[in-house]
Amino acid sequence: xxxxxxxxxxxxxxxxxxEKVHHLTDELSAIKQQLQQGxxxxxxxxxxxxxxxxxxxxxxxxxxxxxxxxxxxxEEIHIRTKAMESxxxxxxxxxxxxxxxxxxxxxxxxxxxxxxxxxEVIGQNYFLLYGLNKNSHIYEEIKRALSEGRSFHGxxxxxxxxxxxxxxxxxxxxxxxxxGTVTHYVGNKTDTTLMKxxxxxxxxxxxxxxxxxxxxxxxxxxxxxAHEISQPLTAILSYAQAAQRMLKDREPKLQEILQYIxxxxxxxxxxxxxMRYLLKKSKPTLEALNFNIIITDTVALILPQxxxxxxxxxxxxxxxxxxxxxxxxxxxxxxxxxxxxxLEAMEDNxxxxxxxxxxxxxxxxxxxxQVKDSGSGILPEHMNKLFxxxxxxxxxxxxxxxxxxxxxxxxxxxxxDAVNNPDRGATxxxxxxxxxxxx
Numbered sequence: 001x002x003x004x005x006x007x008x009x010x011x012x013x014x015x016x017x018x019e020k021v022h023h024l025t026d027e028l029s030a031i032k033q034q035l036q037q038g039x040x041x042x043x044x045x046x047x048x049x050x051x052x053x054x055x056x057x058x059x060x061x062x063x064x065x066x067x068x069x070x071x072x073x074x075e076e077i078h079i080r081t082k083a084m085e086s087x088x089x090x091x092x093x094x095x096x097x098x099x100x101x102x103x104x105x106x107x108x109x110x111x112x113x114x115x116x117x118x119x120e121v122i123g124q125n126y127f128l129l130y131g132l133n134k135n136s137h138i139y140e141e142i143k144r145a146l147s148e149g150r151s152f153h154g155x156x157x158x159x160x161x162x163x164x165x166x167x168x169x170x171x172x173x174x175x176x177x178x179x180g181t182v183t184h185y186v187g188n189k190t191d192t193t194l195m196k197x198x199x200x201x202x203x204x205x206x207x208x209x210x211x212x213x214x215x216x217x218x219x220x221x222x223x224x225x226a227h228e229i230s231q232p233l234t235a236i237l238s239y240a241q242a243a244q245r246m247l248k249d250r251e252p253k254l255q256e257i258l259q260y261i262x263x264x265x266x267x268x269x270x271x272x273x274x275m276r277y278l279l280k281k282s283k284p285t286l287e288a289l290n291f292n293i294i295i296t297d298t299v300a301l302i303l304p305q306x307x308x309x310x311x312x313x314x315x316x317x318x319x320x321x322x323x324x325x326x327x328x329x330x331x332x333x334x335x336x337x338x339x340x341x342x343l344e345a346m347e348d349n350x351x352x353x354x355x356x357x358x359x360x361x362x363x364x365x366x367x368x369x370q371v372k373d374s375g376s377g378i379l380p381e382h383m384n385k386l387f388x389x390x391x392x393x394x395x396x397x398x399x400x401x402x403x404x405x406x407x408x409x410x411x412x413x414x415x416x417d418a419v420n421n422p423d424r425g426a427t428x429x430x431x432x433x434x435x436x437x438x439x
Contacts, residue, residue, distance in 0.1 A: 334405045
């Protein structure tokens with residue numbers, strides 16, 4: 001039989017059941033809230049993680065961009081350095097912030113141009129290192145331009161480490177920072193030595209043309225003068241000979257004086273005649289010649305000049321000298337030039353009196369002619385240029401005699417040269433081939 005539960009007990013059980021339900025509901029709510037908070041935290045964490053990943057990616061992108069920019073900058077520096085190293089001009093950079101103008105960079109061409117090594121250049125004062133003539137005003141011009149904030153541009157003579165000279169065109173520009181302060185000077189040196197030499201050669205050729213023009217005019221003048229002098233000489237000779245005929249067998253003293261006039265007139269006429277032959281434009285006349293006779297005839301031509309200078313000619317001529325084959329007038333011109341040069345070399349030396357002319361047989365095929373003076377000799381720096389066109393050590397010289405003389409001797413198959421004597425003075429000597437047909 002079922003047991004009946006009374007009403008108060010049912011109410012208590014129901015109340016406990018409700019309380020337990022409420023308690024469970026609260027616990028479920030708390031658990032739900034905790035779960036929601038966990039989800040929220042997980043969501044926030046995910047967002048934070050996602051943001052971190054984004055930041056990490058942005059950082060990686062920035063790092064990559066920085067690496068790319070650095071690589072590009074390095075490539076640009078490499079290209080610029082290569083360009084500066086490969087250029088033909090010498091490039092250097094000076095630190096403008098230091099007062100002693102130290103070089104902080106120089107390219108390979110700069111070292112090649114100056115002859116200095118990198119160790120000898122970097123850190124050294126540009127103005128003390130090399131290159132400029134110590135007495136040159138260029139130093140101060142460059143410093144003044146730089147101190148006034150101006151660039152410099154100019155051509156100058158420089159010296160390499162070994163003392164060798166070279167010409168260069170120097171350009172120095174200023175490098176400024178973003179504030180306008182000069183931080184460095186960049187220099188560019190262009191070697192202009194070859195260009196300078198060519199300009200000098202052109203100038204020398206121009207001078208040679210002027211010399212040729214003057215000499216040509218001089219030859220025309222001398223030829224005209226010789227012609228004009230010949231006429232009064234002929235008249236003087238005629239008057240003197242007429243006076244001799246009129247005073248024949250009378251006034252012996254006067255006859256003697258008239259004979260002097262005749263002799264000197266004829267000698268002067270012969271000098272003029274030979275001068276005209278020397279200046280005459282004609283083809284060479286080749287013939288068998290005794291060179292001893294050429295020498296004595298030439299000395300006779302200028303004997304008054306030799307005597308007036310207080311000098312004397314001594315002969316050492318080979319009596320058995322074989323004949324040579326050539327043009328008499330041209331070979332006389334050679335001997336005349338050599339004698340004249342020797343006389344001029346002895347002018348400043350009062351102790352120099354004797355001029356020695358020597359002929360000999362060098363070998364079976366060649367004769368040797370020597371003109372020896374006791375003058376001041378030939379300077380070593382002039383020896384290599386002695387026979388070049390228009391070179392002269394005399395202030396009023398034309399510089400043609402020796403070059404023409406060598407050309408004449410070489411055209412005859414010989415060679416002309418010079419050497420300083422062991423004691424003093426110089427000897428000019430030349431060879432000529434023997435005329436085999438007449439030997």
